[in-house]
Amino acid sequence: MPATDVYEPTPLQPGTLRVIPIGGLGEIGRNMTAYEYEGKILIVDCGVLFPEEHQPGVDLILPDFAPIRDRLDDIVAVVLTHGHEDHIGAVPYLLRLRDDIPLVGSNLTLALVEAKLKEHRIKPYTHIVHEGQIEKLGPFETEFVAVNHSIPDALAVAIRTPAGLVLHTGDFKMDQLPLDERITDLRAFARLGEEGVDLFLPDSTNADVPGFTPLERDIGPVLENVIAKAKRRVIVASFSSHVHRVQQVLDAASRNGRQVALIGRSMIRNMGIAAELGYLRVPDDVLIDAKKAMKLPDEKVVFMSTGSQGEPMAVLARMANLDHQIEVGEGDTVILASSLIPGNENAVYRVINGLTKLGAKVVHKGNAKVHVSGHAAAGELLYCYNILQPRNVLPVHGEARHLTASAALAVETGVPELNTFIGENGIVLDLKDGLANVVGQLDLGYVYVDGSTVGEITDADLKDRRILAEEGFISIFVAIDKQTGRVIVGPEIQSRGFAEDEAVFDDVKPKIVAALSEAAQNGTRDQHGFAQVVRRTVGRWVNTQHRRRPMIVPVVIEA
Template identity: 65%
Template sequence: MSHPHPELSAPPALPDGGLRVIPLGGLGEVGRNMTVFEHSGRLLVVDCGVLFPEDHHPGVDLILPDFAPIRDRLDDIEALVLTHGHEDHIGAVPYLLRERGDIPLVGSALTLALLRSKLQEHRLRETVHHAVKEGDRIIFGPYELEFIAVNHSIPDALAVAIRTGTATVLHTGDFKMDQLPLDGRITDLRAFARLGEEGVDLFLTDSTNAETPGFTPAEKSITPVIDQVFRESKQRIIVACFASHIHRVQQVLDAAVAHNRKVAYVGRSMVRNMGIARDLGYLTVPGGVLVEAKQLADLPPERQVLVSTGSQGEPMSALSRIAQRSHNFVHIEEGDTVLLASSLIPGNENAVYRVINGLARWGARVVHKGNALVHVSGHASAGELLYCYNIVRPANVMPVHGEIRHLLANAELARATGVQNVVVAEDGVVVDLVDGVATVSGKVDCGYVFVDGTTVGDVTETDLKDRRILGEEGFISVIVVVDSVSGKVSGGPEIHARGNALDDATFDDIRQPIIDALDAAMRDGTTDSYQLQQIVRRTVGRWVNNTHRRRPMIIPVVVEA
């Protein structure tokens, strides 16, 4: 098994007939999935998603894949294939289309419909869309693509087989093997087996649940729990889930009909996505069950159901505002039931529990994954992955979609079934498939690209470090006036602190040491204002650290009089 190595150099030229795989996101984190394939001088991109920021990304709205390695080759892209409609697979498409607006987009009807509304939000013109379904084959340049039905937590997910004439690659996208899916559309293991018989040279497999033993439970296993919540609730029910989880919303609608309740959507993305799903036939809405959110107030509490965004504790989401009692028209009352029907994305735990505590404080009963079976994963567990390796029997395996621990766990599963060559790579690590053997050939520079408001890519890791320091330690400003003629301090230092427990009087002990340090430096011939500022920064920083055990940001200003 080969592992990524930080000392890898740029990859050499790709040999004739070879296939190059360049992951630009999704290998080393759960999100921002994007993989670039190169063959005969042409590129094929599979997925282009976003990663949502965590607490150590202050002020960041989204994190994108790094397009830099392919920026000078955008005209070589034959197509962008989208395996399904989740944000971590389609969310960055508008940002790529800003750089080349006519890239052909390939995906299922639902995936493209969800993307189309996103492009409208970004005010991007309609590009060429190729709607495909399982069983379809389509050719782009040197790539022949075949699409295979896979089951996931959103309808219409697809795996893609990529044939180049010299190699066959099978990319699962996100998938699981629910044998009793709500929509009756199962993962097509017969197609997987057929491809295995033909010969799969490289198998790229979803790693998200590789550490979880056994098989992922069926979506239908949640239905009795939802029914029980509806049966036991005497007042209003609020269900929070992902705005793309059409199957979960279908279960809620069916339960509402069975218990004579009306349903309203809360949250812009929920209203938009469920409207798209209904129009395309992926969501069945029984007549009379759906009403506008503000109309629910006219009904008694025991007939109300709200389906809301905010299952991850997002601060501006509908559920967070409800928990803070700052929502326009939804106010939690004693005896209401809140159902968090989703998983906890790693890093969101504190935010979610903050919302749960806020809801409980107002008297709501909160049902969540910690106390009831209200969510099942959309990803294949270890037993399903083993099953797939045994029926596909690939020559080479490259785990994708997951943190490094997930990739390594998936690699061990592949090796356990007898796969001889397993390549573990991370973002930017280039893997070449030449003469039937996959090997790491080098690395491209590939980092995080931060979206901050309307700014894309201008925020750096250094900026985030500064923001974290400001948020955790505050800052101290020091203004000093020096006389360039006499070479002495003539005014100040004036010192102010913000964002910490230090008041201005605290700094009386350090004022004279600042003056002494500057006078000494100027006596020795230092006149450059930047060097004098550094002396102030070091003097104050050392004193604050030794005296108060703090490391605030220090902003020195030296003015020449």
């Protein structure tokens, strides 16, 4: 991907609002935006990004905190729009830097982030807000607006400073008949539009999807129909935070005389929180403990689990491998009530094939209407652009293709093209008197979490890992007399991922010995020089003989 030119932002002028998207531009994930006014910083969201296949072994990717790392004391609050990982997942890593940054969000959002922080042994300062509420956070007057999404209690946030009015949607869609009757508050959008929105930051994930996202409640009858027809056990897999999807499964099960066992740690934890706070209405006697559920007759039970993305360690993949106490068999029905996140296809199809071979009927997005997206499609975004008539637009939450599509929609509704900004993470946008200008571009990177390490794994390590994955390695140890280049110990050759049979190296060992001696004769004396000789000798041999390019790791010791 061509890199954007990096340049230092101009100094922030008084009375000007600075906006820096730290994550979420050019990617779906690690959403985080910093707003600065008169020396104070307000952060909206702080999420993680999940790695792709070219980032092997990485657990999570964090936003690059560089723009705020030296300004931690200036942060007045972190506003969290909703409780999804790509919006709250990096909060623990931010609070490790300063643990008393106040967290502001809805009841459910804060409950979910607190449960997460508990695992990191952090007890945060939290402040619950509701839709319609106005809250002064330092110099920022924030107003919270109800929005509808695939998790309850999501909020958009309007940010007022003397520099202007900003509307930041967070994730949203405009389901007009949501299960909890909490619609995206278009009246509030209209009122803000009347007031004059100077900058609009809309969720652009589905901006390239024509039309409208279907209703969540259209899924209920499909689920109910599949469950009603099932003769034996039913297993439903979805996201562990999708309260409304689980609600529909509980209702459908209840109406079909089945009990539901929640399976998987995150599913049990999140639904416990949702039920306790009243977001999940559990019909009487529907929930049952997994152990008891396994003793129920097959036609009386539904297992509700995670693993809908084919994650190898999650419940569903283990079931497909017969590596779970719930043994899927002939006549069982498995429903994948979720999206298929790009990149997970092979993993998901492996799970579907495994379950099919065990005799299960697998119902998924590809053959039944068991999922709808949580994001506004192009048709919905047009409503927003028209009712808001924003002066400036900075599409967020999307890859380049999504941001570009969202900006094009803005232009179609009359926003001047010059006032739409398709940016990358680190773009610095200053706003004053209704005018927005790009005044800088920071160089932000990826921060990888791997095991207990944060930021220690670099892009260079990942490049090494990709080479290792493609080709394996050959390590060569040799101890030599540095005057003569004579080999005293070795060459000892180890390899992994290259070839099973170590005898293949018998060929190259005498070549190494000869090359070292020749190098010494030609005046090589230093360790590095001898190591290069070994690398070249083995590299040439392996390329000629095997047409391969494994990583070559020589260790030469002078004895």
